[in-house]
Amino acid sequence: xxxxxxxxxxxxxxxxxxxxxxxxxxxxAYKLCEHLFVGVSAGYYVVLNYxxxxxxxxxxxxxxxxxxxxxxxxxxxxxxxxLFSRFFPKGxxxxxxxxxxxxxxxxxxxxxxxxxxxxVEQIHGTMVPLWVAGNPGATIGNWILVVGLLATLIFFxxxxxxxxxxxxxxxxxxxxxxxxxxxxxxxxxxxxISLLIGRVMFLLHDWLGVLHL
Amino acid sequence: xxxxxxxxxxxxxxxxxxxxxxxxxxxxxGFHIAPVLPSARARGFYDAIEKLPAGSTVVLAGDYxxxxxxxxxxxxxxxxxxxxxxxxxxxxxxxYPGGPPLADRVLHLAGAEFDRKEGVDYVNLGxxxxxxxxxxxxxxxxxxxxxxxxxxxPVSRIPVMKxxxxxxxxxxxxxxxxxxxxxxxxxxxxxxxxHVPMVAxxxxxxxxxYYPYLQAGQLQGLLGGMAGAxxxxxxxxxxxxxxxxxxxxSLAHVFIALMILLGNLATLPQRSSGGKA
Numbered sequence: 472x473x474x475x476x477x478x479x480x481x482x483x484x485x486x487x488x489x490x491x492x493x494x495x496x497x498x499x500a501y502k503l504c505e506h507l508f509v510g511v512s513a514g515y516y517v518v519l520n521y522x523x524x525x526x527x528x529x530x531x532x533x534x535x536x537x538x539x540x541x542x543x544x545x546x547x548x549x550x551x552x553x554l555f556s557r558f559f560p561k562g563x564x565x566x567x568x569x570x571x572x573x574x575x576x577x578x579x580x581x582x583x584x585x586x587x588x589x590x591v592e593q594i595h596g597t598m599v600p601l602w603v604a605g606n607p608g609a610t611i612g613n614w615i616l617v618v619g620l621l622a623t624l625i626f627f628x629x630x631x632x633x634x635x636x637x638x639x640x641x642x643x644x645x646x647x648x649x650x651x652x653x654x655x656x657x658x659x660x661x662x663x664i665s666l667l668i669g670r671v672m673f674l675l676h677d678w679l680g681v682l683h684l
Numbered sequence: 685x686x687x688x689x690x691x692x693x694x695x696x697x698x699x700x701x702x703x704x705x706x707x708x709x710x711x712x713x714g715f716h717i718a719p720v721l722p723s724a725r726a727r728g729f730y731d732a733i734e735k736l737p738a739g740s741t742v743v744l745a746g747d748y749x750x751x752x753x754x755x756x757x758x759x760x761x762x763x764x765x766x767x768x769x770x771x772x773x774x775x776x777x778x779x780y781p782g783g784p785p786l787a788d789r790v791l792h793l794a795g796a797e798f799d800r801k802e803g804v805d806y807v808n809l810g811x812x813x814x815x816x817x818x819x820x821x822x823x824x825x826x827x828x829x830x831x832x833x834x835x836x837x838p839v840s841r842i843p844v845m846k847x848x849x850x851x852x853x854x855x856x857x858x859x860x861x862x863x864x865x866x867x868x869x870x871x872x873x874x875x876x877x878x879h880v881p882m883v884a885x886x887x888x889x890x891x892x893x894y895y896p897y898l899q900a901g902q903l904q905g906l907l908g909g910m911a912g913a914x915x916x917x918x919x920x921x922x923x924x925x926x927x928x929x930x931x932x933x934s935l936a937h938v939f940i941a942l943m944i945l946l947g948n949l950a951t952l953p954q955r956s957s958g959g960k961a
Contacts, residue, residue, distance in 0.1 A: 494700045516781050523784075523811045527832045580816045584872030588902070592876060596900025616899070655892045658909065662755065662888035664707070664936045665910040668929040669754020671707050682711055684928060 473680030484678040487670055619647040688950040699943060706939055710932040717931050719918075725898060726915035729883045729905025732856060733763070738771040740855040741848060743822075743880075745870060746790075748862035749782025752887050757786060758926035759885035759913035760860045764790045766920050767858070768798040773844050774806035775854075777830065779818060779865045784810045784834055803837070807844045810834035815865040819873035823851055851878040859884040867894055871902050885912065 475481065489504035529551075533544040550572060556565040597620050603609040625637065626644030633641045675682035709715065722730075736742070744764065748756040767774055776787045787808050800806060809830035812818045821829045826848055827839045839845045847853060857880045861867040867884040875882050881904055886894055888909025897903045907916050910933055913926035 495697060519781050519784075519811060520813055523834075524813050527830075527836070528812075532831070576817065580820055580873070584816060584869065584876070587876035588868075588872030592900050592902055593896055596896065596902075651892065655889075658888040658891050660937065660940055661909050661911060661933065662752075664703075664933055664940075665754045665888060665929065666752070667703070667754075667936075668707055668711070668910065668932050669757075669925075671704075671711060671932075672754070672925065672929065675708070675711060684925065 475678050475680060480677050484674055487674060491670075618643075623647050688946075688953070691946060691950040692954075702939060703936055706935045707932045710935055711928070715931055715935075717934050720911075720914045720927055720930055722915040722919050723912075725906040725908070726912055726919060727905070728898070728903075729763075729885070729907055729916060730766070730919040732881060732883045732904040733766050733770060733772070733858075736770060736772050736855055739773065741773040741775060741844070741853055742767060742856040742858055743851075743854050744774050744776045744787075745779065745857065745859045745861070745866075746776060746783045746787040747779045747866040748786070748860060748887075749780045750786070751782075752862040753786065754925075754929070755887045755909050755913065756860050756862055756885065757790070758910070758924050759907045759916055760786065761790045761793065762913065762916050762920055762922060762924060762926075763858055763860065763885060764794040765797065765922060768794045768800045768805070769920075771805075772855075775826070775844065775848065776806065776808040777818075777822075778808075778811045779813075779815060780862065781811055781813075784808065788834065803833075804843045807839075807842050808834045809839070816869050816873050819865075819869060820877075823874065823878050825850055851880050854880055856880070857882040859886075861886045861890070863887065863890055866890075867897075867903075871897050875902050885916070888912075 475484075486504050486507070489500040492498055493501040529544055529548060532539070532541050533548065534540075550569040553565045554569045556562045597616060599613040599616060601610070601613055601617065603613065622640050622644035624644070626633075626641040626648065628637075628641075631637060672682065672684070676684055744767070746756075746760055748760075764774065774791070776791060778784050778787055791802070791806050791808055794800070795802060795806060809826075810833065812830060814821075818829060827845065830839060832838050833842055851857075851874060857870060857874060859867045859870045859882060861870075861884060867886050867890075870882060870884075874880055882902070883905040884894060884897075884903055885907035886909075888911070891906070891908030891912070894903060894906055894908075898906045907913055910926045910929055914923075914930045917924050917927045
């Protein structure tokens with residue numbers, strides 16, 4: 472056993488144990504750690520955003536750019552300042568201009584990204600050969616893909632009552648969905664256990680020094 | 685009281701304790717179940733890096749924070765080591781506020797190991813808020829999007845950034861991602877639009893979301909969670925944190941599967957009698 476002499480490691484270890492204490496029951500130590508996390512994160516994000524975004528992308532090129540000053544940056548500067556008008560009830564309508572810009576740009580970016588990356592490419596990805604010569608595994612896999620896709624799509628077709636052939640296919644779609652939910656659940660379990668392993672490794676290795684990696 | 689009746693009344697804290705022990709004991713004793721066998725998904729990740737000629741430039745996006753360090757950090761470190769061993773230049777960017785210190789750590793660790801110099805062989809451009817807007821703007825100009833590196837040095841004075849204008853100069857995009865913004869957005873904004881080959885290392889909870897991208901060829905390789913990281917560590921012949929954690933992982937999984945089975949058996953009489961048992 473080789474206990475860490477690093478104050479930072481001790482603080483991190485005690486905070487980890489404080490959060491884990493919730494597994495026994497809610498308690499003041501857990502609440503303290505939770506509030507500390509929220510406060511420190513907020514402070515960290517404000518400082519990081521100032522030095523990573525506001526200063527290099529806006530203030531420096533606008534006020535310290537010399538001959539290369541980009542005066543167009545006055546527009547985002549003004550729009551950014553207008554967002555703070557929400558703190559003043561009488562003038563909070565001014566922030567709507569900035570919010571309108573954000574609402575206009577982001578959906579457009581996401582829709583075009585989704586259209587290109589998901590919609591078109593994913594449809595393209597399902598156009599697979601249903602007979603792969605000399606590779607029965609690929610043939611079966613492609614059939615499962617196409618049948619699973621069509622059955623699942625039919626399950627989400629609500630314009631006609633799910634009866635007869637339509638009902639049977641929709642039922643098959645449910646089975647495919649169940650398999651995907653099961654896979655997602657398995658991966659979720661793996662993710663949560665991994666997080667626990669990471670914290671335990673930290674406690675045993677970095678803090679207590681009883682684990683050698 | 686029958687076994688199943690007592691199981692129905694079991695305090696869940698006993699299960700937490702059992703999971704805790706199943707994680708701690710294998711780590712302390714070095715208990716080993718089975719070797720890690722790389723999957724085709726991990727091999728795709730490995731091959732995509734192996735195929736790159738020495739001297740090419742890649743973007744390494746470290747979009748995660750300490751919340752998923754156990755899953756993302758081992759794959760981030762292994763990928764950085766692999767890239768540096770292959771003498772590939774790295775431009776690191778992060779779209780998670782908590783990402784930059786972690787990216788610094790892997791870059792400096794692997795850089796010291798393979799004698800790669802900061803600024804010459806790799807650079808960490810740091811964090812930028814804006815999610816998809818950042819990715820999209822990088823397609824127009826990486827130096828305009830990231831005018832300085834993480835320490836404030838203008839990119840015009842960083843040798844590794846010389847000649848890098850946008851994704852045209854990038855041979856591979858390596859995304860280490862914990863969620864939004866991450867792999868999905870890189871595929872949507874960059875792979876589809878600029879046709880940059882891409883590999884991804886993601887948290888297990890989000891991995892099923894990316895299988896369609898892999899199947900459609902939008903991703904060349906995929907590492908899912910700690911298991912994916914361990915497979916990749918095996919391929920690069922550098923077993924690390926992920927490989928070490930896999931035995932604890934397997935034992936915990938067996939226990940949880942057993943608990944699910946027993947839980948269902950225990951509640952079966954209740955369900956068959958409409959909850960009156």
